[in-house]
Amino acid sequence: xxxxxxxxxxxxxxxxxxxxxxxxxxxxxxxxxxxxxxxxxxxxxxxxxxxxxxxxxxxxxxxxxxxxxxxxxxxxxxxxxxxxxxxxxxxxxxxxxxxxxxxxxxxxxxxxxxxxxxxxxxxxxxxxxxxxxxxxxxxxxxxxxxxxxxxxxxxxxxxxxxxxxxxxxxxxxxxxxxxxxxxxxxxxxxxxxxxxxxxxxxxxxxxxxxxxxxxxxxxxxxxxxxxxxxxxxxxxxxxxxxxxxxxxxxxxxxxxxxxxxxxxxxxxxxxxxxxxxxxxxxxxxxxxxxxxxxxxxxxxxxxxxxxxxxxxxxxxxxxxxxxxxxxxxxxxxxxxxxxxxxxxxxxxxxxxxxxxxxxxxxxxxx
Numbered sequence: 001x002x003x004x005x006x007x008x009x010x011x012x013x014x015x016x017x018x019x020x021x022x023x024x025x026x027x028x029x030x031x032x033x034x035x036x037x038x039x040x041x042x043x044x045x046x047x048x049x050x051x052x053x054x055x056x057x058x059x060x061x062x063x064x065x066x067x068x069x070x071x072x073x074x075x076x077x078x079x080x081x082x083x084x085x086x087x088x089x090x091x092x093x094x095x096x097x098x099x100x101x102x103x104x105x106x107x108x109x110x111x112x113x114x115x116x117x118x119x120x121x122x123x124x125x126x127x128x129x130x131x132x133x134x135x136x137x138x139x140x141x142x143x144x145x146x147x148x149x150x151x152x153x154x155x156x157x158x159x160x161x162x163x164x165x166x167x168x169x170x171x172x173x174x175x176x177x178x179x180x181x182x183x184x185x186x187x188x189x190x191x192x193x194x195x196x197x198x199x200x201x202x203x204x205x206x207x208x209x210x211x212x213x214x215x216x217x218x219x220x221x222x223x224x225x226x227x228x229x230x231x232x233x234x235x236x237x238x239x240x241x242x243x244x245x246x247x248x249x250x251x252x253x254x255x256x257x258x259x260x261x262x263x264x265x266x267x268x269x270x271x272x273x274x275x276x277x278x279x280x281x282x283x284x285x286x287x288x289x290x291x292x293x294x295x296x297x298x299x300x301x302x303x304x305x306x307x308x309x310x311x312x313x314x315x316x317x318x319x320x321x322x323x324x325x326x327x328x329x330x331x332x333x334x335x336x337x338x339x340x341x342x343x344x345x346x347x348x349x350x351x352x353x354x355x356x357x358x359x360x361x362x363x364x365x366x
Contacts, residue, residue, distance in 0.1 A: 001325040002032045004068020006061045007039035010075045012283035014042035014306035015313065017073040017093070022314040022321070024053035031325045032056065036064045043306040065089075070329075072321055074313065075300060076103055087111040087347065090329050092321065094118055094133075097344055098245045098358040099272040104350070111348040113329050119243045119352060120320065120342035127242070128338075129320070131178050132312035134267075136302040138182025138238060141265040142171070142190065144301070145234040148263045148287060148294050155294055156261030158233045161191035168192045172232035174220065174249055174274060176203040179238030179267050187234075188215050195228055225249055230257050237266040237274040243344070243354035245272035252276045252290075260292035269297040 003026055005018045016039045018026075023033045035055045037047055047057050058064060065071060065084035073093040077085065079102075085091060087110070095116040097104045107114050117129035142160070149155035149169065162168035171187040173180045176198035187194045188211060196211075197220035198204050204217040218224050229235060229250065239246045246268035255277065266278040273279070277290050280299040287296050302309035320339055323332040333340040344352040 001328070002034065002067055002069045003321070003325060004064040004071045005033065005035045005039055005055075006064040006071065006073055006081075007036040008074055008303075009061070009080065010078055010300060010303075013075050013300050013303045015074040015300075015303050015310045016040040016043050016045065016306070017313075018318075018321070019043075019310055019314045020045055020049040020053050020055070022318045023050055023055045025318060026322065026325060027054040029322055029326060034058050034064055034067050036061055040310075043310040045310075070321070070324055072317070074303075074310075076100075077107075079106075082106045082110060085110040085112045088113065090115065090324060092117070092317070092324065092342075094270075095344055096270045097350075097352075097355045098243060099270060101359060101362070104345070104355065104359065107345045108348050108350065112345070113343075113347065114345040115324070115329065115333075115339070115342040116243070116344045116352075117317065117342070119344060121242075121338045123338065128316050129313075129342075130240075132316055133302045133309065134178035134238075134240075135182050136305060136309050136312065137267045138179035138236075139186045140301050140304065141179070141183045141236045141238070141267050142186035142234075144286075144296050144298075145171070145236065145263050145265045146190070148296055149233060149261070151261075153287070153294070154261060154289055154292075155263055156233050156259060158261075160187065160234070169234060170195070170232040172228045172235045173197070173238060174225070174236065175238035175240065175268075176200065176207050176217070177238060177240050179240070180236070181207065183236045183238060183267075184211060184215050188212055192234075195232065197224060197228070220249070226254060226257065229254050229262075230259075233259070233262060235262065235264045237264065237268050237278075239268050239274040240271070241354075243352055245358055246274040248274060248276045250275040250277075255291040255293045258291075258293050261294065262292075263294045263296065266295065266297040267301065270299045273297060 151157035
């Protein structure tokens with residue numbers, strides 16, 4: 001099969017869909033790989049690195065899409081890429097369809113085979129292709145939150161770890177999944193006081209067992225959220241509903257109950273956000289302020305650390321890319337039930353029920 005790896009053109013997206021090591025493995029399996037020139041440069045991989053393992057380098061994104069039977073990338077296609085996708089072409093990437101009817105309708109119209117990293121599942125129901133980026137984003141949420149708590153950027157002026165004689169900052173984490181666990185781990189490592197909320201008691205028991213004593217678990221409900229937003233300095237939204245929109249756990253009226261300079265990092269923003277007042281921002285312009293509350297809601301947080309993110313992503317996507325290339329999308333998804341769950345849109349038809357449900361609720365007819 002011919003695999004195409006385009007250069008990402010989403011704002012400040014520096015990752016690339018495949019490392020030279022991954023390309024090398026595909027070529028060993030007898031496939032051809034076309035990589036757009038400078039696609040890997042921001043991740044630390046030169047065109048020569050790709051040539052050395054046998055990749056064919058092309059100058060334009062149009063050539064990659066024209067030649068590729070399977071397109072492997074990182075982020076959802078942006079508007080300029082919509083016309084490049086052709087009927088029957090496999091596109092394997094993060095899509096997050098539920099957060100964008102515009103993207104969904106465009107992919108329906110283009111009639112490609114859209115396989116979403118974020119809905120591929122393991123046998124235990126975990127999300128193997130979302131996990132590494134959630135790990136990165138969860139850890140980054142604390143780094144970014146700590147930075148924007150500084151007074152020059154309108155934060156509260158709180159050092160998360162405190163110092164002798166001054167209590168540490170307080171971090172509230174919504175969701176005890178991968179993002180929430182990694183955020184809690186990082187915040188606890190800095191010495192912050194951490195409260196983590198979830199509706200899954202099994203998960204809270206696990207967190208309680210593995211985290212230090214200054215990480216407190218509580219059941220997530222509106223009462224507890226309202227109670228904690230009044231007193232915490234940094235709030236991290238790490239809620240995930242597979243393939244669907246995140247619930248709005250923090251409403252606009254709650255902002256008025258927060259201390260001025262409180263920072264919200266909404267990691268769920270690429271799935272619509274779990275904060276009513278959040279909307280996607282970019283690494284170029286990452287924050288905005290509403291009711292004296294700093295909002296950080298960059299939709300591609302791991303793109304800021306592209307080397308780490310690209311290697312971590314290729315580690316988990318490569319086995320699936322090889323299966324798709326070896327067998328074609330139909331046979332590969334029939335052989336692998338977990339990969340089958342990655343099918344979101346197939347030749348103009350939405351096949352992932354959660355996406356359909358979201359747009360039915362929003363009265364957008366499919």
